[in-house]
Amino acid sequence: MNHLSCNVCAAPLAHTLYESEGTHSLTSLCQVRPGVTRVYACVRCAHHQTEEMADSAAFYESDYDILVHSEEEDQIYEVKPDGTQVYRTAHQLKVLLDKLPLPPGTRILDYGCAKSAMMKSLLSQRSDLQPHLFDVSARYIPFWEKFIEPGRWAVYETPAAWQDHFDVVTSFFSMEHMVRPEESIRKMAAMLKPGGAAYCIVPNAATNVADFIVLDHVNHFSTPSLQYLLQGAGLVVESIDDAAHRGAFVVVARRAIEPEQATLPAEFPQQVQDWLTRFQDMASFWSNAAERVRSQEAQLPPDAEVAIYGAGFYGAFVVSCLKEPQRVICHLDQNIYLQGRELNGRPILPPAQLPAHIRHVWVGLNPAHARRIIAQVEALLARPLSFLFLE
């Protein structure tokens, strides 16, 4: 029995949409942790919510090692047809500057910023801006000290002097982790000057289906639940863009100059219904995916060693499904920051270093892009390989 209520609209969450098999789940950093992933659907606002990890505070303080290995470490956003790699920070910066004109002197706060590669690269292009940083963990201070002066960052609590203070408050991939997003967005709104802009990026589980089952993403937003959340915090939604950043929503909302009584759009109930259906499909996909991997495994030659293409979430998921995970000898990945490291004890190699005796490669990539990406990996095309896809 649960007494959960929706993080966005407070409606009771009675309906379990998805429950993972087994006793372990994967985090967004591909760590295997004890616990079952349960996702609930809110029928009022189409927010979807994963039951919070029992030890989430300890997780963020000590185990949430996102990209802390080096200053420059980053995630690949896309590999262009000519082989050029575009990293996530560079893409996010381009989208931000496209969407928000930032006049000289703009005071900008990155809320829940982690090491804030974003503000660091923004500052490298725009030294006229005044960036500030906030996070709930002190572990990123060594990164901040290198590019922001003391007094422009805070941990745990934001200073009273930051109320009504900022032209822009940003949140890059942090609201999905927040147990009380409604409280956080209100705080963000209160730190904006009237007319100031909240700029948020959150995963869109409909186009990045891994988001649906990661244990540490408490919130899975939909356009109606974002609308509800922002409006409830006194923000006026300007745009919710699902195309500017693949797999994510890019949201721009402004603090109202005059507080007003906002109403939800007339099409809101229909949008809620549409999103509930999309999430139902995601739940079916994941419920079937583990079974699909195991039936592919059953058809492999006995004792065949295999490789996994992808050292991210989908790659870790494939391994977690296998009856005989010891047959996986390596991951392949084009991300130079991952190459040479390990994922759950297996080496991560550039595709060209796939050992010669391997004949079977599981493709651990977002199914929406997997076939296109594999077709472009020249190092593998001439090899006698059979590729196993999640879908």
Ligand SMILES: [Zn+2]
């Ligand atoms: Zn709700």
